[in-house]
Amino acid sequence: MEDRLGPIPFAEMSAAQQVAAQVVIDGPRGALYGPFVPLIRSPELMSAAQQMGEYLRYRSAIGTRLTELAILVTARHWSQQVEWAIHAPIAREYGIAEEAIAAIAARARPTALLADEALVYEFCVQLHQQQRVDDATYAAALAAFGEQGVVDLMGINGYYTFLAMVMNAAQTPAPPTSAPPLP
Template identity: 90%
Template structure:
């Protein structure tokens, strides 16, 4: 598949694109990559999205380890290779077990989940597959993370779904990764 909305050289960007791109480059991401490559075509949308993403990825109320787990469940649901290539190594670095990552990759419920990971996994799977979360799972998430954490968990699922849709439609090129691609 060809990258439909590939990189635009910085010098060829409009002033508003350069401003939006520079904000991403100057932030914690340090570069314009992944979903921001196609999104730069809409600098205002990209700016709004990157601000939300910066909060959800780096400062969510559930912490980085569980955020990365939620991102992996979302990437798997959407068959999103870019998200998987970027976030599987990060999840591993923040303590998500290799067996958990491997199980998610093949759409199996991981057997080795920690208690908080099991809550996040079940919440995310239900939200993606059933478009809702049952009362038992919601209560477990509320007990584990409070209302702030539950809302952030919903936001992580929605934000990374948005990015997956953008990259799937744009056929964004998959970066080199230390993690195998998602199986078909």
């Protein structure tokens, strides 16, 4: 597949693109990569997206370990290779079991999950597959994570769905990674 919206050299970006790109480069990501490569074509949209993503990825109310798990479920649902390549190693680093990561990649229900991870997995799978979350799962998530945690979990699923759609349509290539590509 050909990358439809590949990198633009910084010197060739418009002033608005350069400002938006520099914010991403100066932030915790440290570089303009992944979804921000196609999104730079719309600097205001990219700026709004990167602010939301910075919160959800680095400061969500459910913590990094569970955030990374939710990202993996979303990446698998959308068969999004860039998200998978970036986030599978991070999920592993933050304690998501290798067996669970492999099961998600294979579209199988992971058995090697802690209780809070199993709850996040179920919540995310229901939200993606059924476009809703049943009462029992919602109540369990509310009890475990509180309202802010539940809203952040919904936001993580929505945000990474947005990024997946952008990169799938743009055919953004996955970076080199230690994670095997999704089957």
